[in-house]
Amino acid sequence: MRDKIVAGNWKMNKNLEEALQLVNELKVANVDLTPKIIVIPSFPFINSIVNTLENSPIKVGAQNCSTQDSGAYTGEVSASMLKSVGAQYVVVGHSERRSYFNEQNEGLAEKVNQCLSNGLTPIYCCGELLEERESNNHFKIVESQINEGLFNLSESKMIDTVIAYEPVWAIGTGVTASPDQAQEMHAFIRALIAQKYNQQVADSISILYGGSCNPKNAKELFSLPDVDGGLIGGASLKSVDFMAIANSF
Template structure:
């Protein structure tokens, strides 16, 4: 049985002081639940938040990483640095990274492989733009992102990949794909994995929905049979909202 995963992506929000205050308010949200909970803070807050979460069931995630262990990559953070401070998950290939920072399927692939080598669990983001959906090529786009992203990843790691389907047109816009549309695409993604790697792996991989998930729609989204969790942006920045998401 797949355990639902609710992950908060704080993006470029919260000072270190703010982050510590917020995580102190939410660190007990996973104590009495069958849901796995992750908070993905800005790099600057990871160390402080890690200390607070040591005695909590809430897992720590980063929002990005470089694929190399070290080197002349000014401004980058390596997987070894993340692992050393207790990071469990790392978001890879978020649409904002692809759009603003030239992330490609090839760099996503390198990062996924490096994450597993260093004991980190990747949350791999895929999704189409509104133009692509209106052109009817959303399935082709998502399929290419998945197959190129996980190409060459050892099968022993595949079950630990988390895929986050995030229709780009529904991120930060207030728009949300209908729960039925999200469920259909996530079912399609699971079928891609099944065709490529077999039913056993496809049934183990968790696939989240990401795109303006809020307390008022999370129950409907999570009641869909194929959806295994949510990658949450703005609603993860308020303790009360995040608690409601976890308690869907």
């Protein structure tokens, strides 16, 4: 049975006081929920949030990591550092990182390897721009991102990954992929994995939807056969909304 996951990517939001208030609200509300809950704050707050969530089933992730183990890379944060402060997941290749910081598939493959080598689970993001969908290149783009970012992994390492499909045209826009569009791409990604490895591997990997998922549309999206949860942006910044999404299972 694949993990059902609801992960909240806070992006560059919240100060420490606000972050701790939010996780305390989530900690109280998280009672016997079906999905695995992950909060993904900014780097400075990870350790404080890990400590606050001690004895809670809520997991903690980071929004990025370096391609390097250590060294003279001012401003970078390594996977081993994230592991040492209690992070368990790392978002790799979010569309904002690809767009604003020109991250490419080759470098993202290195980040995935860094995560796995340090006992962290990468949440590898893929997805197409609006013009790529409108030109009917969306499958080609996503296939390239998956192939170049993940398919260097062994079968055992591949099983330890999570994938998030995020149609870039639906992130922060209020526009959501239709259920048919979401299911079609999730099924396509799973078929790529089956073709590269085998069906058992494909069926074991959680594929999340990320793109303006909210309390109103989460239930329909999460009911799709190949959608295993969500990578949630803006709706993860309010505990009521985030838990409503988690309860959509």
